[in-house]
Amino acid sequence: MTDKPWYLDSSDTEDNSDLCSTCCGIHFEWLLRHDLERKKWQRHVSGGSKNDQPRQIKLYWQGQWTDFVVPEIPAIPLGLLSDIFSKSNSCKFCNLVILAIAVKYETSPEDLQSINIDAYPFPLIFCSLGTRRKRNAEDEVYDLVISLGTIRDFHVFDNISLQRLQEHRVPWEGARVHEQINFEDARDWVTQFKPTHSDPGAVDDPLDGFRLIDNTKANDGRLRRPGSLASIDGGLPLTIADAMLFVSGIGERYLWVDSLCIVQDDEATKTIQINAMDRIYTSAMVTIVAMYGSSCHAGLPGVRPNSGRWKQHLVNVRGITLANSQTIIPTSGPKDWTTRGWTYQEHTLSRRLIFLAHDGIQYESEDGITTEDIHQPFHHAAEDDLPDGRGFPTGGSLWRAAGAIAVLMNFALAVHLYSGKTLTYQTDTLRAFEGVLNVMRSDLCRDFLYGMPSSELDVALLWRPIQHLERRLDDTTREELFPSWSWAGWKGIIHIPVFESTHFSRIIFVDAEDETEFTTSEWRGTESGLTTCDGVVWQRKPLDIDAPPGYFRDGKPNVMFPHPVSKSIPTGMQSRRFLREDSHTLTFNAFTAHISTQPGQGVLKFTKTELNSELDPGVNSRTLLDRYGRFCGTAYFHCDGSSGLESECFEFAAISRTAYGADNEAWEDPPEDDADVLALREGYAERETLRKMSDDRGAASYFNDYSCELKWQAYDVLALEWRNGVACRVGVGFCLIEAFWDAEPVRKRIPLA
Incomplete structure (x- = not known):
């Protein structure tokens, strides 16, 4: 078998003691220095030889002897695990295989044959030997890989690595381990x-x-x-x-x-x-x-x-x-x-x-x-x-060393990962996240409101539930701990949609003390164009194909922001307050419209160009319908239908203007007053034919098929429920901007608790 360098002829070595006939023919030294899969594939495409023909074995299973074919590619067949077990007392490599499998499945070698391994019966498990290159090793060094599969279909369900140990320190290669820590x-x-x-x-x-x-x-x-x-x-x-x-x-x-x-x-x-x-x-x-x-x-x-x-x-x-x-x-x-x-x-x-x-x-x-x-x-x-590239920035630099990822994306990722964690005391929700907020506070240039960055508050309000959520209650009083508009007010995993399109604010905040109105743009200190009040000139550049554009200060291209923002609060904004000290009610002015809904299945992925129909059953997804009964958006409610959300018509507040779909976004920003949609408002009914595509092709392809006359064709919306004159957030979604205006929206002041 000279054309198979991974095999040894018995005459090639005299050191075959304590090895079975199968292991005697394995060239371990060659395998630890070469990519077996690549070499086998090269040999396969070049024609191979008659020795490459699949071989058959007979196995007594379920009362009869059955033929099974053992494939030659991509690994070296070692045989049935039961046969390896029977040889483990006389073959030291077979013994190592058995010991390694027993350690992996936390059992003893003696008990191995009496258990199902990963739900598969012991007699049906077949073992093969392959290689895997050691990640990060400077030289071409490989581990041996024992693959466990089922003999019936050769489905590999687990891999167990074996490595060479080096006596002296060779980075990334195997080292000796003792019972007690070294x-x-x-x-x-x-x-x-x-x-x-x-x-x-x-x-x-x-x-x-x-x-x-x-x-x-x-x-x-x-x-x-x-x-x-x-x-x-x-x-x-x-x-x-x-x-x-x-x-x-x-x-x-x-x-x-x-x-x-x-x-x-x-x-x-x-x-x-x-x-x-x-x-x-x-x-x-x-x-x-x-x-x-x-x-x-x-x-x-x-x-x-x-x-x-x-x-x-x-x-x-x-x-x-x-x-x-x-x-x-x-x-x-x-x-x-x-x-x-x-x-x-x-x-x-x-x-x-x-x-x-x-x-x-x-x-x-x-x-x-x-x-x-x-x-x-x-x-x-x-x-x-x-x-x-192979390392991990630590010590808080995680948020700043990411390069092309904007600071708001880092915040969104942190909240997403943290929201799935459990806490013994719900009052610790923000306390246990305060260290992360401290690190990010200087990057976002403003303080946080209940874990929400005030410099990007209009975007942060759009966080979405991706599983069933429950209100976070005080452990003792059972009262709601945090406002409904903050992710901290809910238990469950959430996602903030900053990896998609740009979001252009359509709300005006109201000062909690003197009711002065102000925008997030004013709060960020944007004076004109790409210049902030501290005299810094910003530049705009795209991040990548699946992310919205970012902004960076001159000379600092690796710290990306979703909007230009001054390092300090502008002089005219220093007295502004989003909240009173004794209240978590956030007040803003926005257009709201009542829109009919019906149970839906659609959920937006984390990329702007795709939609799919998979959604955690705990999230109450509803399809928004215009006055003609046509699809015009999707909303995701925090709780299921059994939690008091039986209504079919909800009030939605337009928070920001955005775009969905690969063909429905422009490089130019939309007009701040939505003059483009108002000019088309009267012709909405006549464009029913275009909207019919949502029925014919489904919501998943709607945004890439509908020939929108408006490039930024949707509003990000919050679903509201009013309680004693104060609104609570119960859901979030998007609505086609034409349908929203056709629903005759009104502008109102919304105290959101």
Whole structure:
């Protein structure tokens, strides 16, 4: 088989001891240096040979012997898992395969054949061997990949990696793992990063009340004494005690733990600390993450001997040390840390993180993500501030290093990811997000209102539910915590549509104190064209084919904004107030219209050019109908029809003007007074033929087929429900601008709570 370099003839090597007849013929050294799939494909298209013909095996299954065809491409067939299991006592590579599979599925090798693997019966599982290039490795280095598939259709349902271990440090290649954490390796990883201004001790303005040991005010004096933690009744929680051992083990001195370092019954100090979480995380040398464990008593696997964690198995084949690879955060098992609300900013703002889990250790930094069974890469100081393509900007720079992504898009993404997290106390909703808001406040140049950027408030109001939402209530009083117009007022995952078309405001805000009217453009400080009140000249450029244009200041092309905005609030706007201190009612003037609806299925994707019909069943999607019963828009309500939204006609407020569909947008901005649509208002009835396409082809293709006379042909709208003279937001959507004006809208003042 000289034309198959991945195979060995038995005469090519004398070191075949402890290998079965199948494994004797595998050229492991070749596989660890070559792309098997590419080589096999090249051989296949060149004609191959008669040895490439598929072979058949017989398998006794369900009372009869059945022929199954074993394909040759794209991997090397190892055989049935049951056969590999039977050979594992005599073949060391087969034994490694069995051990690796058992570790992956968290069982013992002895019990492996008695369970279903990924819901497939053990006798029907077939194994094959392939290769996968090591990501980021400088040389062409490959891992071995064991593919598990079903013999009936050869559907591959799982892959398990094996890697070569290197005795000396070769970045990105395999490393030895022991039962207890190798603290020296962890210390080497932490200390290789150069100190920066955000390192501990480098903060010029110390945080008021910051401490590294605490409990309650009553114990504060006692706990400041050396060794006092050991005297706490019942001892320290295991996770905290293990964290202390870990910090000591890597040669560091200080540890910050929120439950001990924040005075829990001192609201003034507690508020200061919570509002400064961005400073705490960005100043930390590294953040230790307990990946699993539903309480502080779960401990950190691997810190202590015999604490139970991932097992590395080794075998030497012809002088090559092979071992199973770690897979952090598996598809099965608890993931408590990833689901909690408070951990979102912990992950986002930390400069570097060490994740400790029962299935191994994961390191995350600007150099990328690695695991403890891989030799860590050498850190390049030049990459500390500007990470390369494979790394991850950390410590709050996540929002600024993205380059072409506008700051509002970063905010929208952060809210989307955070909205799916869970909180024990609903009153913590904005507290647990405050660190992220602190980092983004300087980029957005204005403050936030209940988690909504005031410089882009008209766009932020358009957030959409993408699953069933429930009002967020106070844990004790059961009263509504936040206003209906803020995403923070609802529990559930939401999306802010800033990745689509540009949105041009059509509302005027009303000062909460003296009722003076003002626009977001005035609030941003836009004086004329692309010049702001601070004298800065802005430029406009497109982001990409699926995103609206962005604006940037002269000399700073990598910080993109949805609109020009001055660094400070204009002099004439400094007294303006969106809200009173004792109220969360937001007041603005807008046109509203009553429009009929019927149950619908359409939902807009996150890109402006596509529509689809998939929607979480918890969202009450409704199709908007004009007075002729034709489709004229879609709305998504926060709750389902059983939650008091049985009405078929709703009042909708026009928030901004926008466009949907690939052919219905212009580079020029629409007129601010919508004069173009008013000129066409009388001819709406005569254009019924064009609108009929929505019936013939469906809403999914409507916007690309309808020959609109208006380029910016839709309004972003909010569905309103009035309660005692105050409006509440119950849904959001869009309405064709011609249909909206045909519904005879009226301009009114809307107090939105």
